[in-house]
Amino acid sequence: MSLxxxxxxxxxxxxxxxxxxxxxxxxxxxxxxxxxxxxxxxxLYVACSTPLKAGFQWVSSVPVVPDLGLNFTxxxxxxxxxxxxxxxxxxxxxxxxxxxxxxxxxxxxxxxxFISAGAIGAFASVDAFFFYMFHELALIPTFLLIGIWGxxxxxxxxxxxxVYLAFGSFVLLIxxxxxxxSMPANSRTFDMGLIAEAARTGALTPxxxxxxxxxxxxGILVSLFPFHTWAPQAYASAPAPAAMLHAGVLKKFGLYGxxxxxxxxxxxxxxxxxxxxxxxxxVGNILYVGLVTIAQRKLDLMLGYSSVMHMGYIFLGIxxxxxxxxxxxxxxLVAHGLSIAALFALSGEIRERTxxxxxxxxxxxxxxxxxxxxxxxxxxxxxxxxxxFANFAGELMVFFGAxxxxxxxxxxFFGFTNFQIATFVAVWGxxxxxxxxxRAYRRVFFGPVPERWKSLPEITxxxxxxxxxxxxxxxxxxxxxxxLVNYVFQP
Amino acid sequence: MIVPYFLEGFxxxxxxxxxxxxxxxxxxxxxxxxxxxxxxxxIFAATFFLAPLPxxxxxxxxxVLDSYSLFFKRFLLLATILTLILSIDYGSVFLRYVPSAxxxxxxxxxxxxxxxxxxxxxxxxxxxDFIMIFVSLELVTISFYVLVASMRNNLSSLEAGVKxxxxxxxxxxxxxxxxxxxxxxxxxxxxxxxxxxxxLVQEGYHSAVLFGxxxxxxxxxxxxxxxxxxxxxxxxxxxxxxxxxxxxxxxxKAAGFVVLLRVLGPFLEVPFFRDKIIGIFTILAAVxxxxxxxxxxxxSNLKRLLAYSSVAHAGxxxxxxxxxxxxxxxxxxxxxxxxxxxxxxxLSFFVLVNVSKVMGGDDIVNFNGLARRSPIxxxxxxxxxxxxxxxxxxxxxxxxxxxxxxxxxxxxxLLVVIGFVxxxxxxxxxxxxxxxxxxxxxxxxxxxIVVTVSGKLLIGIxxxxxxxxxxxxxxxxxxxx
Numbered sequence: 001m002s003l004x005x006x007x008x009x010x011x012x013x014x015x016x017x018x019x020x021x022x023x024x025x026x027x028x029x030x031x032x033x034x035x036x037x038x039x040x041x042x043x044l045y046v047a048c049s050t051p052l053k054a055g056f057q058w059v060s061s062v063p064v065v066p067d068l069g070l071n072f073t074x075x076x077x078x079x080x081x082x083x084x085x086x087x088x089x090x091x092x093x094x095x096x097x098x099x100x101x102x103x104x105x106x107x108x109x110x111x112x113x114f115i116s117a118g119a120i121g122a123f124a125s126v127d128a129f130f131f132y133m134f135h136e137l138a139l140i141p142t143f144l145l146i147g148i149w150g151x152x153x154x155x156x157x158x159x160x161x162x163v164y165l166a167f168g169s170f171v172l173l174i175x176x177x178x179x180x181x182s183m184p185a186n187s188r189t190f191d192m193g194l195i196a197e198a199a200r201t202g203a204l205t206p207x208x209x210x211x212x213x214x215x216x217x218x219g220i221l222v223s224l225f226p227f228h229t230w231a232p233q234a235y236a237s238a239p240a241p242a243a244m245l246h247a248g249v250l251k252k253f254g255l256y257g258x259x260x261x262x263x264x265x266x267x268x269x270x271x272x273x274x275x276x277x278x279x280x281x282x283v284g285n286i287l288y289v290g291l292v293t294i295a296q297r298k299l300d301l302m303l304g305y306s307s308v309m310h311m312g313y314i315f316l317g318i319x320x321x322x323x324x325x326x327x328x329x330x331x332x333l334v335a336h337g338l339s340i341a342a343l344f345a346l347s348g349e350i351r352e353r354t355x356x357x358x359x360x361x362x363x364x365x366x367x368x369x370x371x372x373x374x375x376x377x378x379x380x381x382x383x384x385x386x387x388x389f390a391n392f393a394g395e396l397m398v399f400f401g402a403x404x405x406x407x408x409x410x411x412x413f414f415g416f417t418n419f420q421i422a423t424f425v426a427v428w429g430x431x432x433x434x435x436x437x438x439r440a441y442r443r444v445f446f447g448p449v450p451e452r453w454k455s456l457p458e459i460t461x462x463x464x465x466x467x468x469x470x471x472x473x474x475x476x477x478x479x480x481x482x483x484l485v486n487y488v489f490q491p
Numbered sequence: 492m493i494v495p496y497f498l499e500g501f502x503x504x505x506x507x508x509x510x511x512x513x514x515x516x517x518x519x520x521x522x523x524x525x526x527x528x529x530x531x532x533x534i535f536a537a538t539f540f541l542a543p544l545p546x547x548x549x550x551x552x553x554x555v556l557d558s559y560s561l562f563f564k565r566f567l568l569l570a571t572i573l574t575l576i577l578s579i580d581y582g583s584v585f586l587r588y589v590p591s592a593x594x595x596x597x598x599x600x601x602x603x604x605x606x607x608x609x610x611x612x613x614x615x616x617x618x619x620d621f622i623m624i625f626v627s628l629e630l631v632t633i634s635f636y637v638l639v640a641s642m643r644n645n646l647s648s649l650e651a652g653v654k655x656x657x658x659x660x661x662x663x664x665x666x667x668x669x670x671x672x673x674x675x676x677x678x679x680x681x682x683x684x685x686x687x688x689x690x691l692v693q694e695g696y697h698s699a700v701l702f703g704x705x706x707x708x709x710x711x712x713x714x715x716x717x718x719x720x721x722x723x724x725x726x727x728x729x730x731x732x733x734x735x736x737x738x739x740x741x742x743x744k745a746a747g748f749v750v751l752l753r754v755l756g757p758f759l760e761v762p763f764f765r766d767k768i769i770g771i772f773t774i775l776a777a778v779x780x781x782x783x784x785x786x787x788x789x790x791s792n793l794k795r796l797l798a799y800s801s802v803a804h805a806g807x808x809x810x811x812x813x814x815x816x817x818x819x820x821x822x823x824x825x826x827x828x829x830x831x832x833x834x835x836x837x838l839s840f841f842v843l844v845n846v847s848k849v850m851g852g853d854d855i856v857n858f859n860g861l862a863r864r865s866p867i868x869x870x871x872x873x874x875x876x877x878x879x880x881x882x883x884x885x886x887x888x889x890x891x892x893x894x895x896x897x898x899x900x901x902x903x904x905l906l907v908v909i910g911f912v913x914x915x916x917x918x919x920x921x922x923x924x925x926x927x928x929x930x931x932x933x934x935x936x937x938x939x940i941v942v943t944v945s946g947k948l949l950i951g952i953x954x955x956x957x958x959x960x961x962x963x964x965x966x967x968x969x970x971x972x
Contacts, residue, residue, distance in 0.1 A: 063965075064963060064964070064965065065964060065965055065968065066965070067968070068820075068896075072962075104929075133883035133884060133888070134883075136883040136884075137883065137884060140873075140877060143922060143925070144930075147926060147929070147930045148929060148930055155926075159919065162922060163915050163919050166880075166914065166915050166918040167912070170910070170914045170915065173892070173895070174907055174910075174911070177892075177896050177899045180896075181896075181899055
């Protein structure tokens with residue numbers, strides 16, 4: 001397929017064109033919404049017309065450095081299509097709920113659109129090199145969004161996320177180069193499909209160092225414990241749309257990358273010796289970060305930590321290395337993206353109204369704005385994995401997948417494998433999420449109403465419909481997970 | 492078709508004619524500068540119509556013309572053109588610091604000396620003989636002595652001049668002494684012939700040859716600003732007139748690297764020397780990366796920041812040098828990196844000249860709120876800073892990518908791990924400038940900064956180059972084939 005006829009190219013270019021128009025002086029908000037809406041429709045078209053389980057579709061390739069086998073290759077299979085739809089949905093919601101700031105309004109929307117373009121570009125790339133490049137595109141807009149329009153300790157948060165992620169991406173880049181160099185000299189390529197193919201045929205012989213580099217690189221980007229400290233503070237300080245895009249879409253880049261570049265490539269004899277360490281880390285994600293989440297006194301920080309915590313489940317699914325766990329992880333990618341976006345949108349709305357997200361300053365908001373409370377309740381339930389929402393389906397598959405994984409080797413304990421032990425521990429995470437979510441819900445929405453919040457306005461129609469849209473998607477997938485599983489199934 | 496060595500001849504003649512015109516006629520000095528720009532542009536075009544080198548020259552073993560040296564001849568012509576354009580912009584600032592018997596006094600030399608330096612640099616990248624290297628290096632260095640100290644009423648410019656003079660003389664001493672040792676042991680000054688003789692050197696004399704080579708590396712280390720020979724860099728870069736700082740950091744460094752690779756070539760053929768050399772450069776690269784990047788972190792003056800960043804970039808380039816035997820890509824990676832460095836450095840210095848002209852200072856604080864006052868300058872600075880930091884979709888990223896790919900290929904894992912930290916450091920100090928421009932409010936009562944049409948054009952061309960070659964690097968790589 002020629003590049004110019006490829007809808008994926010236009011998926012990437014639409015936000016960029018929108019950004020250019022905004023910079024050229026068009027009305028920032030309307031142009032951005034139009035670009036995001038068009039992009040959403042286009043992604044739906046792509047989703048409906050992509051044949052499933054047939055490898056990469058819509059492939060078009062332009063050589064960039066032929067000597068190095070470096071091509072700009074677009075393409076999408078079921079998983080990437082699911083991520084693309086997630087990206088465009090969250091972008092549309094984020095741009096819609098955004099409050100136009102007073103200073104540099106056009107830069108605000110330009111930054112949002114660039115984050116979106118970066119994420120979409122990453123998910124639409126088949127070439128590992130451009131996959132990486134597109135992700136980095138989002139780094140500077142995030143820096144500007146948090147630094148200029150953030151709240152709280154925005155400067156520290158902006159520096160931390162930017163330098164930390166720059167470090168992580170560089171580790172990742174070296175990992176990708178390492179993977180590339182593990183192939184025989186005459187057939188080196190960055191094409192993710194060909195890399196997986198080479199691993200199947202045995203032409204690719206990666207070392208465990210490459211595995212570690214990739215896992216640490218991706219791990220930093222996904223806030224794997226103990227590399228998670230950049231995330232909560234950044235999400236707490238970021239303006240709501242930026243937090244939605246980053247936590248909802250961009251952070252999924254790392255996990256998506258693992259599903260593309262790590263799981264299909266590395267053989268068991270490299271993966272297994274390191275499994276125990278990684279299991280400890282992800283249990284750290286679930287238990288340690290979960291307990292830290294309970295201790296939070298601010299809604300935005302709590303949401304930031306909870307999003308870090310949920311990454312633990314997805315990691316567990318990925319590490320299980322079997323079809324059930326991987327599919328569950330992929331399902332959770334989408335589900336978590338939608339639910340955290342809804343939560344950040346709502347917490348941003350609260351901050352707009354009250355100027356504070358401290359639990360001790362809030363209370364009884366459900367009595368003042370009942371619809372708001374209802375929606376927040378739904379989003380909170382979705383996030384903690386109530387049956388009926390997509391998150392539940394994902395978590396269930398992850399737990400089943402993980403429990404059935406692992407060998408009863410010397411590392412086993414009372415006949416249980418390392419994975420079964422990790423699953424025992426991880427299941428308690430569900431309880432922890434219930435504790436912090438319900439506590440937060442009670443502190444913010446129930447109890448006596450402080451005098452100064454008595455006249456808060458009800459949720460705006462735009463925000464209402466955005467959140468309802470996100471929740472509807474979660475419910476649809478929750479009641480009929482097969483719809484999404486068809487797309488994200490990992491053989 | 493043009494005989495290759497006429498290129499340097501043209502540049503020298505151009506310099507002499509301009510100097511005479513400047514001395515004996517009363518025309519506007521800016522016309523002198525623009526004439527130089529146009530003629531250098533024509534000479535640049537002429538590099539695409541070169542005849543092969545005459546047999547006699549090719550055999551003589553002191554002048555080489557391969558695609559690598561041709562690439563750098565073009566590179567240096569371009570750098571000189573950009574320096575002159577920058578100097579024209581800088582003219583008003585320059586005149587403030589020059590005692591003036593006549594209007595525009597001193598400006599003529601300020602515009603013509605870079606042309607002579609350019610001739611020297613072009614000889615340098617083609618020279619394959621120690622004597623040639625020495626002579627051309629002196630032509631360059633002496634032109635720079637004058638240029639650096641040319642703002643005679645500015646104390647820091649004079650200070651920079653003295654420091655550069657003393658350390659330049661010192662490095663010349665090292666170079667000559669090193670050449671003497673190598674000549675004494677091999678009876679050769681030509682690098683091409685040295686390649687035949689070196690394997691025959693008896694084992695007992697190996698360390699003596701290595702000592703001579705070490706002295707030469709020290710001398711070149713001064714030119715490329717490698718740690719521990721970098722201590723002149725911050726003061727000289729900060730004190731010198733801004734266009735000369737840019738010229739020094741791009742052209743002088745690039746030519747230094749080409750000479751370094753040329754000199755190392757014959758030594759790398761011998762296994763004994765190869766292991767030692769790679770070891771030396773691994774250490775040099777490691778300390779240069781660490782010190783350059785860490786020292787850049789706390790800087791608050793942009794010129795000083797760029798000085799340390801120039802040391803840091805020398806570190807990345809040295810990673811390429813340390814990988815030169817293990818990876819076929821390394822030499823191209825160094826050339827590509829320098830090409831990118833040219834574009835992004837000149838873009839940042841162009842913005843710096845324009846801002847400091849209005850603000851009267853080079854501190855990062857002077858950039859506060861630039862996004863409000865001039866979105867174009869701020870955007871250009873943003874792009875060049877991101878490119879220097881190595882952000883994808885800019886030319887700087889491909890430079891780092893090629894360098895680290897060759898480092899991985901030749902198993903320089905220590906340098907790669909140091910690179911993890913230094914790249915993150917780089918993001919911090921380059922984004923400090925971005926923060927000033929976009930986060931901070933503009934100072935009270937500040938007015939928009941106007942950029943001339945030609946300035947906008949230059950910004951447009953350089954920005955386009957940064958992005959275009961950041962996506963399609965192949966055209967530059969083709970020039971190296």
